[in-house]
Amino acid sequence: METQCPNTATIRRNPHRKARPTPSNTAAPPIPHSLSALQDIPSFPMDDILSIQVAQNPQPNFPTSSGEAGVAENLKVFLRIRPLKPLQGPGKFGKNGDQTSKLSAKNVWPQNPSTKNTANEKNKKKKCEICITVNDSRSVTLSPSSALQDLKRIKSEVYEGFSHVFSADSSQDEVYETMVNPLVEDFLGGKSGMFAALGPSGSGKTHTVFGSPREPGMVPLVLRRIFKQTGVSGSETSRSFYISMFEIYSERGKGERVLDLSPNGGDLFMQQSTIKGLQEVIISDVAQAESLIGRGMLKRATAMTNTNSQSSRSQCIISIRCALEKSEGEADVQSNNAVLTIVDLAGAEREKKTGNQGTRLLESNFINNTSMVFGLCLRSLLEHQKNPKKPLQKHFQNSLLTRYLRDYLEGKKRMTLILTVKSGEEDYLDTSFLLRQASPYMKIKFHNVEEPSNLICNKRQFQTLPRFEQPKRFKFSGLDVYAVSAKKLKEFEPVEVLVQSPKASKSNVDDNGPLKPDSFNLAERERNSQIMQGFAKALWNVLKEYKDKLEVAENVIHSLRDDLRIEKTRNLELEKQLEDLKSSCSCSNSESRANNSPGLVGHASNFHEGQHDTSLFISLLFRYDCVSVTGSRLSEVVVSSPQSLAMVKNDNCSIMELNQLHNEKDENLLDPPLSLNENEAFTRGCNVGNVPETESNLNSCCKRLNVEKPKRRLLPASSLLLRDIGGLNFEDESEKPKGIRGEKKLAADETKRTQGSLSLLHLLRSNLHR
Numbered sequence: 001m002e003t004q005c006p007n008t009a010t011i012r013r014n015p016h017r018k019a020r021p022t023p024s025n026t027a028a029p030p031i032p033h034s035l036s037a038l039q040d041i042p043s044f045p046m047d048d049i050l051s052i053q054v055a056q057n058p059q060p061n062f063p064t065s066s067g068e069a070g071v072a073e074n075l076k077v078f079l080r081i082r083p084l085k086p087l088q089g090p091g092k093f094g095k096n097g098d099q100t101s102k103l104s105a106k107n108v109w110p111q112n113p114s115t116k117n118t119a120n121e122k123n124k125k126k127k128c129e130i131c132i133t134v135n136d137s138r139s140v141t142l143s144p145s146s147a148l149q150d151l152k153r154i155k156s157e158v159y160e161g162f163s164h165v166f167s168a169d170s171s172q173d174e175v176y177e178t179m180v181n182p183l184v185e186d187f188l189g190g191k192s193g194m195f196a197a198l199g200p201s202g203s204g205k206t207h208t209v210f211g212s213p214r215e216p217g218m219v220p221l222v223l224r225r226i227f228k229q230t231g232v233s234g235s236e237t238s239r240s241f242y243i244s245m246f247e248i249y250s251e252r253g254k255g256e257r258v259l260d261l262s263p264n265g266g267d268l269f270m271q272q273s274t275i276k277g278l279q280e281v282i283i284s285d286v287a288q289a290e291s292l293i294g295r296g297m298l299k300r301a302t303a304m305t306n307t308n309s310q311s312s313r314s315q316c317i318i319s320i321r322c323a324l325e326k327s328e329g330e331a332d333v334q335s336n337n338a339v340l341t342i343v344d345l346a347g348a349e350r351e352k353k354t355g356n357q358g359t360r361l362l363e364s365n366f367i368n369n370t371s372m373v374f375g376l377c378l379r380s381l382l383e384h385q386k387n388p389k390k391p392l393q394k395h396f397q398n399s400l401l402t403r404y405l406r407d408y409l410e411g412k413k414r415m416t417l418i419l420t421v422k423s424g425e426e427d428y429l430d431t432s433f434l435l436r437q438a439s440p441y442m443k444i445k446f447h448n449v450e451e452p453s454n455l456i457c458n459k460r461q462f463q464t465l466p467r468f469e470q471p472k473r474f475k476f477s478g479l480d481v482y483a484v485s486a487k488k489l490k491e492f493e494p495v496e497v498l499v500q501s502p503k504a505s506k507s508n509v510d511d512n513g514p515l516k517p518d519s520f521n522l523a524e525r526e527r528n529s530q531i532m533q534g535f536a537k538a539l540w541n542v543l544k545e546y547k548d549k550l551e552v553a554e555n556v557i558h559s560l561r562d563d564l565r566i567e568k569t570r571n572l573e574l575e576k577q578l579e580d581l582k583s584s585c586s587c588s589n590s591e592s593r594a595n596n597s598p599g600l601v602g603h604a605s606n607f608h609e610g611q612h613d614t615s616l617f618i619s620l621l622f623r624y625d626c627v628s629v630t631g632s633r634l635s636e637v638v639v640s641s642p643q644s645l646a647m648v649k650n651d652n653c654s655i656m657e658l659n660q661l662h663n664e665k666d667e668n669l670l671d672p673p674l675s676l677n678e679n680e681a682f683t684r685g686c687n688v689g690n691v692p693e694t695e696s697n698l699n700s701c702c703k704r705l706n707v708e709k710p711k712r713r714l715l716p717a718s719s720l721l722l723r724d725i726g727g728l729n730f731e732d733e734s735e736k737p738k739g740i741r742g743e744k745k746l747a748a749d750e751t752k753r754t755q756g757s758l759s760l761l762h763l764l765r766s767n768l769h770r
């Protein structure tokens with residue numbers, strides 16, 4: 001039997017994203033041409049100014065407290081190469097063959113019993129080829145194996161710029177003196193600092209940090225240094241040191257946890273960048289401190305992997321805090337809290353190499369993730385320093401370790417890194433990855449490094465010298481200034497000298513010679529003034545540029561204002577003309593008004609009885625409010641609007657006929673009649689026939705009237721006119737309501753008369769009777 005395939009429907013859980021609508025092309029409102037010049041004014045380049053890299057002191061020959069050159073502002077990155085075969089090497093790890101080698105193969109600190117005696121056999125099969133060679137104290141060359149070179153065409157790479165490269169045969173003491181001691185000196189001087197060991201698994205981070213009984217690492221060496229320095233007791237002030245130790249680990253991949261590694265410590269939690277409940281143990285001597293560290297190491301999570309028989313599975317952080325406590329009469333206040341932080345990171349692991357599975361794999365993920373976040377923080381800091389427009393990313397939030405070390409990872413406190421690498425041929429990829437990732441960190445700068453939090457800590461190192469009596473201040477003016485002798489000027493020199501280190505104090509004070517201001521402070525001041533100068537220069541240039549642009553803008557504004565003023569006057573003129581026009585067009589019975597607009601007076605006398613009688617014409621003029629009576633005689637009726645003429649033209653009143661009439665019957669004509677051409681042009685200019693005329697036409701028309709024909713009077717009325725007037729029965733019409741003004745209405749009811757016409761007719765009649 002044939003089974004039918006059911007209709008299948010594909011349900012897309014994540015529907016296609018709709019493409020974002022492209023930004024509409026609606027054009028921006030047009031910018032006036034005069035303003036377009038202002039468009040290219042850039043925004044204030046504050047970011048550019050801030051990104052100006054002020055050169056460091058070109059001759060950093062001033063000694064820092066650490067005795068190093070002025071590069072102290074850069075993040076120091078050291079490189080340490082682990083010996084290829086530490087297990088078999090004679091001398092350093094013991095001369096007594098396997099037994100010594102076996103001992104040295106393990107960390108000196110007590111091992112976690114669960115992972116004891118579980119060395120991996122694979123580690124013993126090491127090849128003799130090396131991938132990294134030291135060029136000089138600051139650079140190395142990394143070369144892939146010949147197989148890799150052939151296969152992937154990878155070439156040798158040179159990495160340079162390290163603060164120092166420790167070769168495979170370097171000792172712990174060498175590392176301490178070069179790298180850690182400056183930090184310790186700063187720490188004792190009141191500055192916080194941190195150093196961290198980074199590198200792949202088994203590269204020697206824990207060895208460097210903690211070392212072995214034969215070769216104590218940085219932590220025991222720091223402790224020895226601290227107690228050697230502060231061994232003097234019974235003085236006015238005394239310093240106390242507190243130590244705390246904890247690890248950040250991940251239990252089976254279930255998030256990060258913090259464990260206090262001090263003897264009675266337990267699980268802790270972190271609030272922002274602070275670990276709550278972390279125990280600080282006061283330490284009084286080296287032995288106590290080392291014992292404390294040893295016990296902490298026992299608690300630390302370690303495990304065997306293919307790369308390390310005792311691989312750290314957590315990030316371990318040791319903090320030593322220095323506190324100055326006053327006694328005997330002085331306020332009992334802890335006034336200094338400089339902290340020296342030492343970090344032993346768990347080494348990044350490649351799954352292929354370690355062969356981790358299950359819990360180890362989960363740990364690997366946690367370790368790699370933390371290393372990655374740590375690296376991201378530093379990269380972000382570097383990019384932010386290169387280009388301040390790029391914000392400092394908050395990668396530190398992504399792991400507890402970076403949250404705890406936030407101040408260091410944001411460049412607020414001084415930090416030093418030591419990269420540990422293995423030199424074996426098979427370690428090429430790990431080494432290459434680390435160097436590529438970490439070598440750019442050398443460019444990180446610490447501009448705002450924390451200054452000694454409280455100088456009272458250095459009270460012993462202060463050399464307060466007797467003050468010279470301050471001379472009275474004189475007011476100098478003009479040439480008096482030059483009269484001040486060099487001797488007097490010397491009196492103003494500073495007399496209090498801060499000595500940063502015991503060495504410096506010795507060299508400055510013991511001689512009893514002239515006092516020199518502390519060179520470190522001088523250098524700092526010089527650098528600060530250099531920065532300020534650079535900033536002021538940049539600011540000056542920007543301001544200058546903006547001043548120019550402001551001037552351009554002001555010119556544009558001036559021209560715009562002029563334009564506006566011209567436009568306003570034009571507008572006023574036009575309004576005035578319009579007013580005149582309106583006033584001249586409106587029917588005004590007052591003579592004065594008619595006289596005010598003489599330009600609009602037309603020649604009513606040019607009209608002659610034609611198809612319509614004159615009375616009708618006059619009434620028509622009244623009807624359209626275009627006529628006024630200037631005297632008691634009909635001859636003084638004036639036409640006050642070009643519309644009147646237009647109307648007349650529309651009524652088929654022949655201009656020619658009017659002219660003829662004018663020539664024949666009126667010898668008192670004041671002005672010669674208009675010629676035919678003139679009349680035609682005149683009427684054409686007035687837009688004859690179109691009652692609603694435009695202003696421009698009216699203007700031109702009125703101007704023409706004004707210029708050519710100022711004012712004309714009508715001739716005495718003809719006998720026909722008298723007859724017509726006499727025959728008109730206007731008595732009755734006066735009682736009738738006024739007709740609606742309009743041409744059509746007029747045509748329909750010509751016999752109706754307006755009030756104006758009636759009054760005119762009355763006037764005419766009375767004249768006739770006289």
Ligand SMILES: Nc1ncnc2c1ncn2[C@@H]1O[C@H](COP(=O)(O)OP(=O)(O)OP(=O)(O)O)[C@@H](O)[C@H]1O
Binds near residue numbers: 083199312348
């Ligand atoms: N510079 C060195 N000289 C002699 N032996 C070294 C040196 N560096 C490391 N070792 C040895 O190499 C082995 C691995 O070192 P270590 O445990 O310090 O590596 P690690 O980087 O801490 O590894 P992980 O990240 O897995 O903890 C140890 O037995 C250690 O003694």
